Amino acid sequence: MPIGKTIAFLGAGNMAEALVKGLLRAGVAAPQEIVCTSRRKLRGDELTTRYGVRFTTSNVEAARVADLVVLSVKPQVMNHLLDEIAPVLDSSKLVVSIAAGVPIEAIERKVGHGVRIVRTMPNTPALVGAGATALAAGSHATDEDLSQAKALFDAVGKSVVVDEPLLDAVTGLSGSGPAYMFLEAAHRDRGAPGTPEGPGDEPRRHRHRGPAHPGGRRPADHAHGRGGGGHEAGEGARPEVPRPRRVTRKSGLAQLELYMAADM
Numbered sequence: 001m002p003i004g005k006t007i008a009f010l011g012a013g014n015m016a017e018a019l020v021k022g023l024l025r026a027g028v029a030a031p032q033e034i035v036c037t038s039r040r041k042l043r044g045d046e047l048t049t050r051y052g053v054r055f056t057t058s059n060v061e062a063a064r065v066a067d068l069v070v071l072s073v074k075p076q077v078m079n080h081l082l083d084e085i086a087p088v089l090d091s092s093k094l095v096v097s098i099a100a101g102v103p104i105e106a107i108e109r110k111v112g113h114g115v116r117i118v119r120t121m122p123n124t125p126a127l128v129g130a131g132a133t134a135l136a137a138g139s140h141a142t143d144e145d146l147s148q149a150k151a152l153f154d155a156v157g158k159s160v161v162v163d164e165p166l167l168d169a170v171t172g173l174s175g176s177g178p179a180y181m182f183l184e185a186a187h188r189d190r191g192a193p194g195t196p197e198g199p200g201d202e203p204r205r206h207r208h209r210g211p212a213h214p215g216g217r218r219p220a221d222h223a224h225g226r227g228g229g230g231h232e233a234g235e236g237a238r239p240e241v242p243r244p245r246r247v248t249r250k251s252g253l254a255q256l257e258l259y260m261a262a263d264m
């Protein structure tokens with residue numbers, strides 16, 4: 001379902017490109033509604049040729065025209081980026097960060113109070129449209145903001161709203177989960193990637209297509225009756241966004257369980 005917003009990706013690298021691809025494929029945004037930035041004009045040529053999106057080397061210009069600003073630079077570049085764009089951010093814009101390990105409070109401190117922020121933690125399978133993303137709301141983000149941010153990540157897999165303290169646990173799970181699946185598949189077939197070809201290699205290659213399951217519904221989708229929101233959420237329906245209020249041991253574990261189910 002189109003969200004009808006101009007979306008800027010500041011730092012259009014691998015993850016931003018995966019999101020752009022997913023958004024276009026799912027019809028969440030049209031090419032002219034997406035503007036990407038990078039310091040290299042050559043990267044802009046790649047993106048405009050592949051997707052027909054807009055490109056500028058100016059983060060300020062992109063943030064100025066966008067309703068929804070995705071911070072997709074590496075974490076170590078984040079402070080510099082925030083200093084640059086803070087003057088054009090205000091409460092009319094939704095800011096979505098995908099940077100690992102950068103707390104909402106650090107972003108809010110840089111851009112000033114009142115800015116609506118959603119912090120997210122996507123994972124590598126998003127690159128093949130089978131990601132599992134956790135999202136947490138900043139102090140000024142509304143349920144509608146969470147819903148819009150969710151629409152972005154449902155275009156590249158599934159997403160779950162959690163409390164921010166749990167994003168670090170999700171980062172651990174996301175980072176090691178896909179690698180664990182590869183390792184486990186390799187061990188189960190009594191061979192590691194790179195070992196000589198043998199009779200067991202066809203099934204092994206099949207499993208090594210990834211924990212990502214590109215292009216297909218996963219068993220967990222059916223088992224849990226989840227449409228995943230976005231393009232899978234039924235025509236015209238905006239996904240219901242459960243928004244946790246405070247973390248207790250019980251609610252934290254329940255949220256992580258939900259996330260892990262989405263990551264299956």
Ligand SMILES: NC(=O)c1ccc[n+]([C@@H]2O[C@H](COP(=O)([O-])OP(=O)(O)OC[C@H]3O[C@@H](n4cnc5c(N)ncnc54)[C@H](OP(=O)(O)O)[C@@H]3O)[C@@H](O)[C@H]2O)c1
Pocket residue numbers: 010011012013014015016037038039040043059072073074075077081098099100121122123124
């Ligand atoms: N990849 C993953 O699986 C994954 C998973 C979870 C979270 N993340 C998060 O996603 C973010 C991006 O990761 P990535 O893997 O997509 O990295 P990436 O491919 O290196 O993308 C970062 C992009 O930022 C651009 N950039 C650097 N400085 C810039 C600046 N001042 N202004 C505008 N653009 C700038 C770089 O291009 P130029 O050098 O051309 O400027 C580069 O294309 C990170 O914060 C990471 O923590 C990634």
